[in-house]
Amino acid sequence: DAGVTQTPRHEVAEKGQTIILKCEPVSxxxxxxxxxxxxxxxxxxxxxxxxxxxxxxxxxxxDRFKAEMLNSSFSTxxxxxxxxxxxxxxxxxxxxxxAETLYFGSGTRLTVL
Amino acid sequence: QQKVQQSPESLSVPEGxxxxxxxxxxxxxxxYFWWYRQHSGEGPKALMSIFSDGDKKxxxxxxxxxxxxxxxxxxxxxxxxxxxxxxxxxxxxxxxxKLTFGDGTVLTVKP
Numbered sequence: 001d002a003g004v005t006q007t008p009r010h011e012v013a014e015k016g017q018t019i020i021l022k023c024e025p026v027s028x029x030x031x032x033x034x035x036x037x038x039x040x041x042x043x044x045x046x047x048x049x050x051x052x053x054x055x056x057x058x059x060x061x062x063d064r065f066k067a068e069m070l071n072s073s074f075s076t077x078x079x080x081x082x083x084x085x086x087x088x089x090x091x092x093x094x095x096x097x098x099a100e101t102l103y104f105g106s107g108t109r110l111t112v113l
Numbered sequence: 114q115q116k117v118q119q120s121p122e123s124l125s126v127p128e129g130x131x132x133x134x135x136x137x138x139x140x141x142x143x144x145y146f147w148w149y150r151q152h153s154g155e156g157p158k159a160l161m162s163i164f165s166d167g168d169k170k171x172x173x174x175x176x177x178x179x180x181x182x183x184x185x186x187x188x189x190x191x192x193x194x195x196x197x198x199x200x201x202x203x204x205x206x207x208x209x210x211k212l213t214f215g216d217g218t219v220l221t222v223k224p
Binding site for chain 2: 045050095098101103104
Protein backbone atom coordinates (compact mmCIF):
# COMPACT_ATOMS: atom_id res chain seq x y z
CA ASP A 1 0.00 0.00 0.00
CA ALA A 2 1.15 3.52 -0.73
CA GLY A 3 1.94 5.62 2.32
CA VAL A 4 1.30 9.33 2.75
CA THR A 5 2.70 11.26 -0.20
CA GLN A 6 3.77 14.87 0.12
CA THR A 7 4.91 17.20 -2.64
CA PRO A 8 7.14 18.98 -3.16
CA ARG A 9 9.94 17.69 -0.89
CA HIS A 10 11.59 21.09 -0.88
CA GLU A 11 10.21 24.57 -1.52
CA VAL A 12 12.00 27.89 -1.55
CA ALA A 13 9.88 31.04 -1.50
CA GLU A 14 10.47 34.75 -1.32
CA LYS A 15 8.85 36.66 1.53
CA GLY A 16 5.30 37.59 0.61
CA GLN A 17 4.76 34.77 -1.88
CA THR A 18 1.89 32.29 -1.79
CA ILE A 19 2.85 28.65 -1.60
CA ILE A 20 0.72 25.51 -1.73
CA LEU A 21 1.84 22.23 -0.25
CA LYS A 22 0.15 19.00 -1.28
CA CYS A 23 -0.68 15.76 0.49
CA GLU A 24 -2.20 12.45 -0.54
CA PRO A 25 -3.21 10.41 2.54
CA VAL A 26 -3.22 6.64 2.79
CA SER A 27 -6.17 5.29 0.84
CA UNK A 28 -9.16 4.65 3.09
CA UNK A 29 -7.98 6.81 5.96
CA UNK A 30 -10.56 9.11 7.53
CA UNK A 31 -8.41 11.50 9.55
CA UNK A 32 -5.85 13.88 8.07
CA UNK A 33 -3.48 16.19 9.91
CA UNK A 34 -1.04 18.92 9.03
CA UNK A 35 1.83 19.52 11.46
CA UNK A 36 4.70 21.98 11.39
CA UNK A 37 8.08 20.88 12.75
CA UNK A 38 10.84 23.22 13.90
CA UNK A 39 13.77 22.68 16.23
CA UNK A 40 12.48 25.30 18.65
CA UNK A 41 8.73 24.57 18.72
CA UNK A 42 8.79 20.88 17.88
CA UNK A 43 5.68 19.39 16.28
CA UNK A 44 2.75 21.82 16.17
CA UNK A 45 -0.71 20.93 14.90
CA UNK A 46 -1.90 23.17 12.07
CA UNK A 47 -5.11 21.46 10.95
CA UNK A 48 -7.16 18.34 11.62
CA UNK A 49 -9.78 16.88 9.27
CA UNK A 50 -12.14 14.03 9.96
CA UNK A 51 -13.94 12.62 6.93
CA UNK A 52 -13.07 15.84 5.04
CA UNK A 53 -14.61 18.07 7.72
CA UNK A 54 -12.33 20.56 9.43
CA UNK A 55 -12.23 19.65 13.12
CA UNK A 56 -9.47 21.98 14.25
CA UNK A 57 -7.31 24.64 12.67
CA UNK A 58 -4.70 25.52 15.34
CA UNK A 59 -5.53 29.04 16.45
CA UNK A 60 -2.14 30.72 16.10
CA UNK A 61 -1.94 29.67 12.46
CA UNK A 62 -5.35 30.82 11.29
CA ASP A 63 -4.48 34.13 9.71
CA ARG A 64 -2.06 33.07 6.96
CA PHE A 65 -2.47 29.30 6.88
CA LYS A 66 -5.35 27.52 5.22
CA ALA A 67 -5.72 23.78 4.83
CA GLU A 68 -8.34 22.21 2.61
CA MET A 69 -9.46 18.70 1.72
CA LEU A 70 -10.77 18.83 -1.81
CA ASN A 71 -11.67 15.16 -1.66
CA SER A 72 -10.87 12.22 0.58
CA SER A 73 -7.61 11.54 -1.23
CA PHE A 74 -6.08 15.01 -1.52
CA SER A 75 -5.34 17.91 0.78
CA THR A 76 -3.53 21.21 0.39
CA UNK A 77 -1.96 23.66 2.80
CA UNK A 78 -1.76 27.24 1.55
CA UNK A 79 0.48 29.79 3.23
CA UNK A 80 -0.29 33.34 2.15
CA UNK A 81 1.74 35.51 2.41
CA UNK A 82 4.86 33.66 3.49
CA UNK A 83 7.23 35.07 6.08
CA UNK A 84 10.79 33.97 6.96
CA UNK A 85 9.52 32.59 10.29
CA UNK A 86 7.45 30.07 8.32
CA UNK A 87 10.66 28.22 7.39
CA UNK A 88 10.09 24.71 8.73
CA UNK A 89 9.25 21.15 7.76
CA UNK A 90 5.55 20.68 7.07
CA UNK A 91 4.28 17.18 7.74
CA UNK A 92 1.04 15.60 6.61
CA UNK A 93 -0.29 12.53 8.40
CA UNK A 94 -3.34 10.30 8.14
CA UNK A 95 -5.04 7.55 10.11
CA UNK A 96 -8.19 5.43 10.15
CA UNK A 97 -9.38 7.59 13.04
CA UNK A 98 -9.85 7.26 16.77
CA ALA A 99 -6.98 5.52 18.52
CA GLU A 100 -5.46 4.21 15.31
CA THR A 101 -1.84 4.75 14.30
CA LEU A 102 -0.91 8.00 12.59
CA TYR A 103 1.12 7.63 9.39
CA PHE A 104 3.32 10.54 8.35
CA GLY A 105 4.62 11.60 4.98
CA SER A 106 8.27 12.54 4.50
CA GLY A 107 7.43 16.22 4.76
CA THR A 108 8.04 19.37 2.74
CA ARG A 109 10.97 21.50 3.81
CA LEU A 110 10.02 25.15 3.26
CA THR A 111 12.60 27.91 3.21
CA VAL A 112 11.36 31.50 3.07
CA LEU A 113 13.98 34.06 2.13
CA GLN B 114 3.01 24.40 30.42
CA GLN B 115 3.61 21.82 27.73
CA LYS B 116 1.15 18.95 28.02
CA VAL B 117 3.62 16.21 27.12
CA GLN B 118 7.12 16.47 28.51
CA GLN B 119 10.01 14.21 27.59
CA SER B 120 13.35 13.51 29.21
CA PRO B 121 16.20 13.45 28.69
CA GLU B 122 16.62 15.85 25.75
CA SER B 123 19.43 13.70 24.46
CA LEU B 124 20.88 10.33 25.32
CA SER B 125 23.97 8.44 24.21
CA VAL B 126 24.36 4.69 24.73
CA PRO B 127 26.91 2.17 23.47
CA GLU B 128 25.92 -0.40 20.90
CA GLY B 129 24.30 -3.32 22.68
CA UNK B 130 23.32 -1.18 25.65
CA UNK B 131 19.94 -0.26 27.11
CA UNK B 132 18.32 3.09 26.28
CA UNK B 133 15.56 4.43 28.56
CA UNK B 134 13.34 7.33 27.53
CA UNK B 135 10.73 9.02 29.70
CA UNK B 136 7.53 10.94 29.14
CA UNK B 137 5.08 12.61 31.50
CA UNK B 138 1.73 14.18 30.73
CA UNK B 139 0.04 16.97 32.63
CA UNK B 140 -3.39 16.36 31.09
CA UNK B 141 -5.55 13.69 32.73
CA UNK B 142 -7.78 13.61 29.66
CA UNK B 143 -5.07 11.78 27.76
CA UNK B 144 -5.94 8.10 27.49
CA TYR B 145 -3.70 6.75 24.75
CA PHE B 146 0.05 6.97 24.39
CA TRP B 147 2.43 6.31 21.51
CA TRP B 148 6.11 6.30 20.82
CA TYR B 149 7.26 7.56 17.42
CA ARG B 150 10.73 7.54 15.91
CA GLN B 151 12.08 9.93 13.30
CA HIS B 152 15.25 9.45 11.30
CA SER B 153 16.82 12.44 9.60
CA GLY B 154 15.00 13.49 6.44
CA GLU B 155 11.96 11.32 7.13
CA GLY B 156 8.61 11.73 8.81
CA PRO B 157 7.98 10.21 12.25
CA LYS B 158 7.06 6.51 12.26
CA ALA B 159 5.03 4.80 14.95
CA LEU B 160 7.04 2.39 17.10
CA MET B 161 4.35 1.24 19.46
CA SER B 162 1.24 2.26 21.32
CA ILE B 163 0.25 1.59 24.91
CA PHE B 164 -3.21 2.13 26.31
CA SER B 165 -3.27 0.06 29.53
CA ASP B 166 -1.25 0.16 32.71
CA GLY B 167 1.80 -2.06 32.73
CA ASP B 168 4.33 -3.21 30.19
CA LYS B 169 4.04 -3.87 26.48
CA LYS B 170 6.88 -5.57 24.67
CA UNK B 171 7.57 -5.63 20.94
CA UNK B 172 10.91 -7.17 20.06
CA UNK B 173 13.70 -5.09 21.59
CA UNK B 174 11.28 -2.34 22.60
CA UNK B 175 9.32 -2.27 25.86
CA UNK B 176 6.89 0.48 26.82
CA UNK B 177 5.59 1.00 30.33
CA UNK B 178 2.54 3.04 31.29
CA UNK B 179 1.44 4.24 34.71
CA UNK B 180 -1.88 6.01 34.25
CA UNK B 181 -2.07 7.17 37.85
CA UNK B 182 1.09 9.23 37.42
CA UNK B 183 0.59 9.76 33.65
CA UNK B 184 4.09 8.48 33.09
CA UNK B 185 5.15 6.41 30.12
CA UNK B 186 8.61 5.11 29.34
CA UNK B 187 10.33 3.36 26.46
CA UNK B 188 13.21 0.95 26.94
CA UNK B 189 15.32 -0.24 24.04
CA UNK B 190 17.52 -3.23 24.81
CA UNK B 191 20.49 -4.30 22.68
CA UNK B 192 20.57 -0.83 21.08
CA UNK B 193 21.82 -0.67 17.49
CA UNK B 194 23.39 2.24 15.57
CA UNK B 195 20.25 2.19 13.38
CA UNK B 196 18.24 3.10 16.51
CA UNK B 197 19.93 6.51 16.48
CA UNK B 198 17.05 8.91 15.86
CA UNK B 199 14.67 11.44 17.40
CA UNK B 200 12.08 9.75 19.60
CA UNK B 201 8.72 11.33 20.32
CA UNK B 202 6.17 10.52 22.96
CA UNK B 203 2.60 11.37 21.89
CA UNK B 204 -0.75 11.30 23.65
CA UNK B 205 -4.39 11.63 22.73
CA UNK B 206 -7.77 11.89 24.40
CA UNK B 207 -10.44 9.27 23.89
CA UNK B 208 -12.54 9.57 20.73
CA UNK B 209 -10.08 11.76 18.86
CA UNK B 210 -7.22 10.95 16.58
CA LYS B 211 -5.43 14.19 17.40
CA LEU B 212 -1.98 13.57 18.90
CA THR B 213 -0.08 15.96 21.15
CA PHE B 214 3.65 15.43 20.87
CA GLY B 215 6.49 16.00 23.30
CA ASP B 216 9.65 17.80 22.19
CA GLY B 217 11.53 14.57 21.62
CA THR B 218 14.66 12.79 22.82
CA VAL B 219 17.67 12.48 20.54
CA LEU B 220 19.14 9.01 20.91
CA THR B 221 22.66 8.30 19.70
CA VAL B 222 23.92 4.72 19.70
CA LYS B 223 27.70 4.61 19.39
CA PRO B 224 29.32 1.60 17.69
